[in-house]
Amino acid sequence: MVDGPGARVRAAVVGTGLIGGSVLLRMHAAGVDVTGWDPDEDTRRRARRMGVPVPDLLVEAVADRDVVFLCGPLPTLPATLVEVAAMTGDRCVLTDVGSTKEEVAAFAATRGLTDRFVPGHPMAGTDRAGLTAAGPDLLTGAAWVLCPAPGPATAAFRWLAGLLVDLFEARVVPMSPAEHDSAAALASHVPHLLAGALAGAVQRAPLRDAILALAAGSFSDGTRVAGTPAERTANMLLGNRQRVLRELAEVTSFLDDLAVALHAGDAPALTARYDEARASRLALRDRRFDAYDRRFPLDGDHVAEVSWLYELGVAGGHLTGLRVGADTVSYTARRPAAD
Amino acid sequence: MVDGPGARVRAAVVGTGLIGGSVLLRMHAAGVDVTGWDPDEDTRRRARRMGVPVPDLLVEAVADRDVVFLCGPLPTLPATLVEVAAMTGDRCVLTDVGSTKEEVAAFAATRGLTDRFVPGHPMAGTDRAGLTAAGPDLLTGAAWVLCPAPGPATAAFRWLAGLLVDLFEARVVPMSPAEHDSAAALASHVPHLLAGALAGAVQRAPLRDAILALAAGSFSDGTRVAGTPAERTANMLLGNRQRVLRELAEVTSFLDDLAVALHAGDAPALTARYDEARASRLALRDRRFDAYDRRFPLDGDHVAEVSWLYELGVAGGHLTGLRVGADTVSYTARRPAAD
Numbered sequence: 001m002v003d004g005p006g007a008r009v010r011a012a013v014v015g016t017g018l019i020g021g022s023v024l025l026r027m028h029a030a031g032v033d034v035t036g037w038d039p040d041e042d043t044r045r046r047a048r049r050m051g052v053p054v055p056d057l058l059v060e061a062v063a064d065r066d067v068v069f070l071c072g073p074l075p076t077l078p079a080t081l082v083e084v085a086a087m088t089g090d091r092c093v094l095t096d097v098g099s100t101k102e103e104v105a106a107f108a109a110t111r112g113l114t115d116r117f118v119p120g121h122p123m124a125g126t127d128r129a130g131l132t133a134a135g136p137d138l139l140t141g142a143a144w145v146l147c148p149a150p151g152p153a154t155a156a157f158r159w160l161a162g163l164l165v166d167l168f169e170a171r172v173v174p175m176s177p178a179e180h181d182s183a184a185a186l187a188s189h190v191p192h193l194l195a196g197a198l199a200g201a202v203q204r205a206p207l208r209d210a211i212l213a214l215a216a217g218s219f220s221d222g223t224r225v226a227g228t229p230a231e232r233t234a235n236m237l238l239g240n241r242q243r244v245l246r247e248l249a250e251v252t253s254f255l256d257d258l259a260v261a262l263h264a265g266d267a268p269a270l271t272a273r274y275d276e277a278r279a280s281r282l283a284l285r286d287r288r289f290d291a292y293d294r295r296f297p298l299d300g301d302h303v304a305e306v307s308w309l310y311e312l313g314v315a316g317g318h319l320t321g322l323r324v325g326a327d328t329v330s331y332t333a334r335r336p337a338a339d
Numbered sequence: 340m341v342d343g344p345g346a347r348v349r350a351a352v353v354g355t356g357l358i359g360g361s362v363l364l365r366m367h368a369a370g371v372d373v374t375g376w377d378p379d380e381d382t383r384r385r386a387r388r389m390g391v392p393v394p395d396l397l398v399e400a401v402a403d404r405d406v407v408f409l410c411g412p413l414p415t416l417p418a419t420l421v422e423v424a425a426m427t428g429d430r431c432v433l434t435d436v437g438s439t440k441e442e443v444a445a446f447a448a449t450r451g452l453t454d455r456f457v458p459g460h461p462m463a464g465t466d467r468a469g470l471t472a473a474g475p476d477l478l479t480g481a482a483w484v485l486c487p488a489p490g491p492a493t494a495a496f497r498w499l500a501g502l503l504v505d506l507f508e509a510r511v512v513p514m515s516p517a518e519h520d521s522a523a524a525l526a527s528h529v530p531h532l533l534a535g536a537l538a539g540a541v542q543r544a545p546l547r548d549a550i551l552a553l554a555a556g557s558f559s560d561g562t563r564v565a566g567t568p569a570e571r572t573a574n575m576l577l578g579n580r581q582r583v584l585r586e587l588a589e590v591t592s593f594l595d596d597l598a599v600a601l602h603a604g605d606a607p608a609l610t611a612r613y614d615e616a617r618a619s620r621l622a623l624r625d626r627r628f629d630a631y632d633r634r635f636p637l638d639g640d641h642v643a644e645v646s647w648l649y650e651l652g653v654a655g656g657h658l659t660g661l662r663v664g665a666d667t668v669s670y671t672a673r674r675p676a677a678d
Contacts, residue, residue: 210514255533
């Protein structure tokens, strides 16, 4: 970590559902001085029974903290951000775990919070919900997107990135909010649409029970995220609406190509399309990474640093650590090896 | 088993790839007298090194066997069926493991093989291929569709069902070929189309590498079967073309509804659709079964028996065993409990 071991950090988690609860339990297990808070009284009680300090008042949970993780439902995020910002000092880093980043980043800018709000998105989850489904290892080793910004904001990004690597063994993926939202549309949001459509069609099918009896890997895998609480999925999709619809059009265009080849009984065309599709699976499976270091001046406008970070994320790379020295910050990174 | 323990059965497996190899290895491990055969010489050699008798000539593998599992690629199945039928006696039961059933059942009928060919489809697999990916436990406990037919064919069905329960702990799902193909379209084939479309769109995306870096559960699950060898997938889809296209239309219709609600920013409509979709996941997760027995006369036309079996499969039930007595056959079955 940048400023010392995680154990000395004073952290808070606001919204202790699946993701927030997992952040909380991990930090608690690591010995971090961490408080939790949730608007639901039962959830607060449950968290207390896990040994975590959970005051009844939000202000008591977040005051004097070094970092606050905002983990409530997406639609509540702007209001919570404003509220928590007012309860904390200028040196308190704020971050979130929402599934889209551009809207919240723009909102934070309008409230003058860019310098200390670092938009974040850990790429992990389950189809269950709530603190009862949370666990200290849910996020361990996850790809965790953070959105750095130039200027004073860069210091907050560096500190938080170091904390996440330390506490969560995170692969920190630095991206601009817009590029995150584009990538997440295909990596996560459109898959939720496809899973919903498949599960929905099965639900309506006259042979539903027989279909479920035959459901092996492909159906079960392909619909798993359709088991997610519906409202959470709806919020996620609505928060990235334009991009999701755009990327959905790319997917349905490929689907149309498959259907045309199938309709025509054109085995070579169908096989060729599947070979193309399979290439992305093989790329996922066979990815190799080159490790390298990169150093930037500690002070200045950080424009070069942030553009290198963005470029790293777009290339499919991530940070494995960073060290802040007297005059420089030194990143260790991994990026996909050229084929 | 019906006619004695599996160890006394003389079986053969023709085509020892992923599924056939797993059938072979399971029976070999269970002490069944089983031979294998594959058109590929290297595969035959590999199977021999696993201790399985694999003659170089097909006729030597299948002659004098009680049962032959036909496990080659779908397009080769009719020719292999005719060939193996000619090499074996009238009392030798033939079955296959192909992903569609109506075409092969109809073909078998034209060749007068209905009485001893029992169309089959074990619902298991992986995205890998070949004997190297096979294993004796791949099919253990799988839902295994068998298509019974009235008349003399029923005896072959009973015997094979008993064998599969004994050797594979199979949940034998009895279905008509047409109903199997309809259910499999949504349970397996359309999921392969969606996975292919998603993986294909990602492969073409400018942000492909960033998308793969963010790929957590939903993408990874949703595209897994797109890693299947392309030709196998193409054959599977082409073998059930009309039904796959029909069920795909149901899925894209649900997808359109989701997209319309998303486009309109209509959170309640989107949530309602997802609640509907989620119901099938919950049904899959929460299924409870009632066990019951059913008895039929050993002789006769078996029309009532077969129609009960079909009805069991359509209801999402399966056989867990059967016993042939002096005058009756007694099935033990499980079917989904009424809510």
